[in-house]
Amino acid sequence: MMEPLNVYASRLVNSKEFFVSGHKSCQGCAEALAVRLVGKALGENVIVSCATGCMEVVSSAFPHTSWDVPWFHTAFGNAAAVASGTEAGIKAQVRKGRLPEKETVILGMAGDGGTTDIGFQALSGAMERGHNMMFVCYDNEAYMNTGIQRSSATPLGARTTTTPAGKINPGEEFTIKKNMPEIMVSHNIPYVATACPSYPLDLIEKVQKAAKTKGPAYVHILSVCPTGWRIPSEKAIWIGRLAIETGVFPLFEVVNGRYKMTFKDLELRPVEEYLKPQGRFRGLAPEMMEKFQEQVTDNYNDLLKKSGLK
Amino acid sequence: MSDKVNLTIDGRKLEAPAGSTILQAAKDANIYIPHLCHNDELKPYGACRLCVVEITHRNRTRIVASCIYEVAEGLEVQTVTERVLNVRKLVIELLLSRNKKSQVLQDIAQKLEVEKSRFELDIKGCILCGMCIRTCKEVVGVNAIGYKSRGFTREVATPFDETPPDCIACGSCAYVCPVDFIQYSEKNGVRTIWNTEFPMQKCTKCGRHIAPVKQLDHFKETLNLPEDHFDICLHCR
Ligand SMILES: Cc1ncc(C[n+]2csc(CCOP(=O)(O)OP(=O)(O)O)c2C)c(N)n1
Numbered sequence: 145m146m147e148p149l150n151v152y153a154s155r156l157v158n159s160k161e162f163f164v165s166g167h168k169s170c171q172g173c174a175e176a177l178a179v180r181l182v183g184k185a186l187g188e189n190v191i192v193s194c195a196t197g198c199m200e201v202v203s204s205a206f207p208h209t210s211w212d213v214p215w216f217h218t219a220f221g222n223a224a225a226v227a228s229g230t231e232a233g234i235k236a237q238v239r240k241g242r243l244p245e246k247e248t249v250i251l252g253m254a255g256d257g258g259t260t261d262i263g264f265q266a267l268s269g270a271m272e273r274g275h276n277m278m279f280v281c282y283d284n285e286a287y288m289n290t291g292i293q294r295s296s297a298t299p300l301g302a303r304t305t306t307t308p309a310g311k312i313n314p315g316e317e318f319t320i321k322k323n324m325p326e327i328m329v330s331h332n333i334p335y336v337a338t339a340c341p342s343y344p345l346d347l348i349e350k351v352q353k354a355a356k357t358k359g360p361a362y363v364h365i366l367s368v369c370p371t372g373w374r375i376p377s378e379k380a381i382w383i384g385r386l387a388i389e390t391g392v393f394p395l396f397e398v399v400n401g402r403y404k405m406t407f408k409d410l411e412l413r414p415v416e417e418y419l420k421p422q423g424r425f426r427g428l429a430p431e432m433m434e435k436f437q438e439q440v441t442d443n444y445n446d447l448l449k450k451s452g453l454k
Numbered sequence: 455m456s457d458k459v460n461l462t463i464d465g466r467k468l469e470a471p472a473g474s475t476i477l478q479a480a481k482d483a484n485i486y487i488p489h490l491c492h493n494d495e496l497k498p499y500g501a502c503r504l505c506v507v508e509i510t511h512r513n514r515t516r517i518v519a520s521c522i523y524e525v526a527e528g529l530e531v532q533t534v535t536e537r538v539l540n541v542r543k544l545v546i547e548l549l550l551s552r553n554k555k556s557q558v559l560q561d562i563a564q565k566l567e568v569e570k571s572r573f574e575l576d577i578k579g580c581i582l583c584g585m586c587i588r589t590c591k592e593v594v595g596v597n598a599i600g601y602k603s604r605g606f607t608r609e610v611a612t613p614f615d616e617t618p619p620d621c622i623a624c625g626s627c628a629y630v631c632p633v634d635f636i637q638y639s640e641k642n643g644v645r646t647i648w649n650t651e652f653p654m655q656k657c658t659k660c661g662r663h664i665a666p667v668k669q670l671d672h673f674k675e676t677l678n679l680p681e682d683h684f685d686i687c688l689h690c691r
């Protein structure tokens with residue numbers, strides 16, 4: 145766990161950019177930061193399939209591009225299918241001797257909508273078929289690119305344009321966030337991890353492990369969206385930290401089915417510290433807050449048990 | 455310096471900035487050469503010899519370390535020849551003899567089809583690549599660790615093997631070590647590295663640990679900051 149070493153050690157990280165500046169993301173967008181860090185982690189030897197969503201829209205307005213590596217724009221739902229096809233195609237060409245074996249990393253990426261909703265079956269299929277590829281979900285907990293509509297990754301109690309304030313309830317999402325990392329673990333793939341750009345060295349380490357994994361790998365990255373979460377842009381990194389410190393978004397890895405918590409002896413802070421600064425949770429009823437806390441604690445304890453810490 | 459030179463790597467015609475190395479030129483062209491002791495942020499050094507390639511220049515063919523060999527006009531480079539692979543195999547055997555357990559070394563060995571090292575050494579695991587020492591000097595700028603002794607007994611060490619007086623517990627040496635030889639841990643507000651315990655500074659507002667006190671003192675001194683500058687963490691300000 146190298147995360148606390150971020151002052152000087154960060155200077156040793158690849159100084160080259162593969163997702164370069166000049167893109168059109170909002171100020172303080174931690175999703176763009178996550179993409180940039182993933183780019184640094186993977187280097188030049190990669191082919192990216194990118195679903196429609198903020199990260200595609202901000203980086204590829206014709207005739208410009210922010211990508212300094214081979215990159216596909218796929219439809220909204222098929223990033224994983226395109227990535228798996230790329231992998232299969234390259235494998236065949238190498239077998240026929242038409243391409244040299246270069247161990248190119250095949251990366252599929254999408255937002256939470258493109259992963260947990262419309263891209264779900266393509267991803268499930270790609271993982272289940274055992275392709276040698278990795279998939280990264282940049283989870284900002286709603287369809288941000290089209291104006292903050294709820295997705296199945298939207299957390300309990302969050303206000304979006306499709307879950308607005310009502311008269312009785314201050315306007316909230318009533319369902320619990322879909323547990324995507326767990327669904328990926330259930331695919332029995334060799335590597336699953338969660339990460340957050342507020343912990344950049346850890347994110348880079350996990351992405352590199354995913355890339356090295358033989359077979360399918362999945363990394364779920366919590367990507368704070370100041371616009372959709374209604375927070376000041378300079379708070380994005382801090383809110384990401386709070387998500388981890390409160391246990392709302394636990395950082396862990398599952399290598400060949402074995403769970404490993406990234407922070408072993410974290411004393412969880414109350415979720416209120418995470419919810420309060422965010423406009424999307426404004427006016428959250430105390431019962432909802434309690435329900436939120438309960439669910440976070442249960443989920444966290446469950447993870448501790450699975451990783452043999454409890 | 456911004457002049458370009460033309461060279462070929464594995465038959466591919468490439469252009470590279472004069473003064474850059476073969477390893478950099480290859481990397482830019484997405485041609486992979488294994489390497490262990492190179493980091494773009496550190497000065498070229500050439501310790502591990504894993505990055506060897508075969509070059510032909512003015513009708514002479516020889517083996518060089520690509521991370522310290524500068525590109526030149528008309529240079530022909532082959533990154534995978536029988537001779538290159540033989541050298542790399544020997545190198546990885548020698549490295550493995552110093553550290554059998556390192557996953558990084560094992561992975562490289564596997565790719566080179568080396569099953570195990572023919573050499574047995576009683577060495578604790580450091581491969582003497584010098585990444586840690588160079589990082590401490592070139593990136594951190596404190597020079598807290600260095601080499602001790604020569605030949606077989608050479609080691610990375612703190613001065614006189616004692617508590618390192620200049621170490622600020624930044625941990626960059628542990629981060630950069632390719633074989634995870636340098637031990638580092640953090641518990642209950644104390645960071646332990648180089649057998650020394652370094653207390654961490656607590657934020658007086660939120661109680662979170664900011665960084666080792668010695669590291670913050672180092673910032674204050676080098677940047678001429680007020681004594682209470684780090685009493686409160688970035689986010690509580
Ligand atoms: C089939 C289809 N339906 C709807 C859209 C419109 N659309 C484009 S991006 C997007 C939402 C993307 O949300 P998410 O995947 O979470 O990525 P984010 O923008 O939040 O990063 C939608 C609904 C589309 N492009 N294709």
Ligand code: SF4
Nearest residue numbers: 580581583584586631
């Ligand atoms: S301790 Fe690590 S980085 Fe330092 S010389 Fe030894 S192997 Fe290299």
Ligand code: FES
Nearest residue numbers: 489502503505521
């Ligand atoms: S990378 Fe060239 S000698 Fe180590």
Ligand SMILES: [Mg+2]
Nearest residue numbers: 255256284286
């Ligand atoms: Mg989204």
